[in-house]
Amino acid sequence: xxxxxxxxxxQSGGVTAVINASACGVIEAARKHKDKIGKVYAGRNGIIGAxxxxxxxxxxxxxxxxxxxxxxxxxxxxxxxxxxxxxxANRREYERLIEVFKAHNIGYFFYNxxxxxxxxxxxxxxxxxxxxxxxxxxxxxxxxxNDLPITDCCPGFGSxxxxxxxxTREASFDVASMAKTSTKVFIVEVxxxxxxxxxxxxxxxxxxxxxxPIVILFPEVPFDEKKFLASVNEKVKKYGxxxxxxxxxxxxxxxxxxxxxGLKDAFGHAxxxxxxxxxxxxxxxxxxxxxxxxxxxxxQRAARHVASKTDVDQAYAMGRAAVEFALKGHNSVMPTVxxxxxxxxxxxxxxxxxxxxxxxxxxxxxxxxxxxxxGITEKCRAYLAxxxxxxxxxxxxxxxPQYVRLxxxxxxxxxxxxxx
Numbered sequence: 228x229x230x231x232x233x234x235x236x237x238q239s240g241g242v243t244a245v246i247n248a249s250a251c252g253v254i255e256a257a258r259k260h261k262d263k264i265g266k267v268y269a270g271r272n273g274i275i276g277a278x279x280x281x282x283x284x285x286x287x288x289x290x291x292x293x294x295x296x297x298x299x300x301x302x303x304x305x306x307x308x309x310x311x312x313x314x315x316a317n318r319r320e321y322e323r324l325i326e327v328f329k330a331h332n333i334g335y336f337f338y339n340x341x342x343x344x345x346x347x348x349x350x351x352x353x354x355x356x357x358x359x360x361x362x363x364x365x366x367x368x369x370x371x372x373n374d375l376p377i378t379d380c381c382p383g384f385g386s387x388x389x390x391x392x393x394x395t396r397e398a399s400f401d402v403a404s405m406a407k408t409s410t411k412v413f414i415v416e417v418x419x420x421x422x423x424x425x426x427x428x429x430x431x432x433x434x435x436x437x438x439x440p441i442v443i444l445f446p447e448v449p450f451d452e453k454k455f456l457a458s459v460n461e462k463v464k465k466y467g468x469x470x471x472x473x474x475x476x477x478x479x480x481x482x483x484x485x486x487x488x489g490l491k492d493a494f495g496h497a498x499x500x501x502x503x504x505x506x507x508x509x510x511x512x513x514x515x516x517x518x519x520x521x522x523x524x525x526x527q528r529a530a531r532h533v534a535s536k537t538d539v540d541q542a543y544a545m546g547r548a549a550v551e552f553a554l555k556g557h558n559s560v561m562p563t564v565x566x567x568x569x570x571x572x573x574x575x576x577x578x579x580x581x582x583x584x585x586x587x588x589x590x591x592x593x594x595x596x597x598x599x600x601x602g603i604t605e606k607c608r609a610y611l612a613x614x615x616x617x618x619x620x621x622x623x624x625x626x627x628p629q630y631v632r633l634x635x636x637x638x639x640x641x642x643x644x645x646x647x
Contacts, residue, residue, distance in 0.1 A: 231263060232334025234550075235277060236285075237270035238369075239309075239340030239347070242302040243383030244390075244531040245542035246369050249339050250303060251296040252546025253367065254285050258293075263554055268331060268638060273307035274338070274347060278320060279645055280327050282638035295631035297543060298621035300531035303633050306340075311347045314357055323645050324351065325360045330641040335363050335553050339546070341370030341381070342588060345561065349581040352559035365549040366561040366581055369542070371528045373424035376587040377579040378563035382545055383528065385538030385614035388428035390530040391417055391472070391523060392615060395432035398521070399439045399470045406468035412459060412510055414520040416503035417527060419474040421446050423591045425527070429472030430603035431611055440466040441602070444506070446476035447591050448600040450485060456513040458601050463516060473506050532628050536617025541574070548576045572613035 236253050238246055250269075257264045269283040270276025276283070283304055285293070296303055314321050327333070338348040345366045352364035368375050373384035395415060402413040417425045423445035433439035440462035444450060462469040477485050486502035503520040510518055541564050548562035559581045567573035595607035603611075621628040 231265050233265040233332050234267045234335035234337060234553075235270060235282075235328070235333045236267055236304075236337040237273045237276060237339065238302040238304055238306040239273045239338060239344035240306060240369070241341075241371065241528060242300070242306050243369060243371055243528050244300045244386040244534045245382055245539050246339060247296040247299045247301070247303050248539050248542035249367050249369060249382060249546035251293055252543040252548075253337050253339075253550055254288075254293050254296075256547040256550035258290075260550070260554060264335065264550070265332065268333065269304040269635075271635070271637075272305035274309055274311070275307045276305075277327055278323055280330070280640045280642050282331065283635045284638045287636040288633055292631055292633060296633075297539065298531060298619065299630040300529045303631070304635065308343075310343045311350050314350065314353070321350075321354060321358065325354060325358055326642055328360065328362060331638065334361055335365070337365050337367055337546075337549050337553075339367040339369050341368075341372065342375060342584075342586065344369075345375065345581055346585040349559060349585040352581060355558070363553045363556075363558045364581075365553050365557065366584065367545050367549045368561055368563065371425065372419055372422055374422040374588045374590070376584055376589045378561070378577070379566040379574065380541070380564050380614050382538060382542035384424060385535035385541070386530065386533070387418070387425055387527050388431070388611060389535045389538075389615040390527050390533055391415075391425055391428045392431040393533060394523065394527075395429045395441070395470060395472060396437065396439065399432060399441070399468075402468045402470060402519075403466075409517060410468070410519050411463050411516040412469050412471060412518040414471040414473060414503045414506050414510075414518060416473050416475060416501075416520070416522045418523070419446060420476040421588055421590065423447050423474050423476075423596075426472050426474040427591060427595065427603050427607055428611060428615070429470075431608065431615065432470075440469045442469060442471045443601055443603065444471065444473040444477045445591060445596060445600070446474050446478065448596065450477050450479050451600075452509060452513070454600070456509070458599065459510060460514055463514075471506060471510075473502055475502050477502055531621055531630070534619055535615050536619040537572075537614055539619045544576055552578065569609050569613065572616070
């Protein structure tokens with residue numbers, strides 16, 4: 228670009244324990260290149276902040292506050308579930324983006340999110356050609372579902388995997404101690420609409436030195452009630468108890484989500500959640516065993532106190548790489564994690580074109596799931612283990628983690644209110 232331009236950064240979709248580490252990476256990298264990048268504006272509540280010209284001036288934040296983002300969970304600038312339609316379907320939205328970018332001299336667009344966000348970023352990257360305004364759009368990967376293609380893993384996933392593995396192990400110890408006269412089966416519901424990566428992490432709770440009877444229900448494996456009950460019953464008879472890890476996206480033989488209540492989210496996806504009590508009911512009817520169930524829900528993606536160091540490091544690296552890619556002239560790309568080796572675990576930063584990322588989901592490989600469909604293989608363990616390793620504790624005060632709250636100073640508006 229001929230002159231120094233400002234940057235726009237926004238967070239999208241469900242937040243994670245480490246998405247702010249990516250924000251930290253973007254902002255700190257941009258500040259190191261003040262000769263090439265002006266201010267970094269953040270969108271309040273994601274892309275909606277761009278459409279409504281509700282921008283946050285990150286230059287008002289101290290270096291200490293920005294650094295604290297690295298160990299603060301959730302989305303510091305607010306996120307949203309909002310998917311831009313095609314340029315042909317809603318040209319006015321794109322025109323508005325151009326108006327806002329022009330008004331605030333924005334030439335760099337960093338969108339931090341998952342699959343739908345990659346699609347939005349890809350569409351924005353086409354603005355230069357379609358609407359004659361130079362904008363470099365870089366997608367910063369984030370999703371607890373770990374379902375983005377090309378990248379070996381997604382920032383946000385390693386920490387969720389660690390939380391679920393730890394929680395599954397701890398809860399299983401609890402159930403084991405009570406099983407003689409009380410609860411026989413514990414069911415924990417985890418996130419994962421189409422891909423069972425998080426559910427697979429529950430299998431990591433059991434290891435050769437700490438064996439735990441676990442049954443996993445993956446979205447990739449159609450639910451077979453008869454086989455499921457037989458597996459649970461077998462484990463209860465052998466160990467006295469059983470733990471079930473069920474993905475919210477588990478489907479029946481008819482292809483319908485077990486937890487589908489007919490509701491839709493902002494992206495038009497089925498609103499899931501609540502499959503644990505469904506599975507509990509099946510166990511009660513089929514085996515008449517006492518059970519307890521829990522839904523990890525927001526706890527699994529907000530648990531920064533038990534985050535994986537690998538995940539934190541990768542999240543930060545993805546944010547920093549996004550800025551470096553932009554300064555090298557790249558557009559419509561996403562930084563990726565490339566695994567170099569398993570043992571010892573080594574990785575490096577790669578790059579993928581958004582045309583091959585947008586609207587593509589990465590499922591669990593078949594050789595990661597055991598033949599009976601209820602467990603994980605050694606190959607899966609080798610993949611998951613390094614992503615969960617390492618501790619990166621936030622600072623504590625009076626027994627509680629200390630997280631940063633940014634000032635989020637608004638940028639003065641220059642345009643009229645947006646009307647869709």
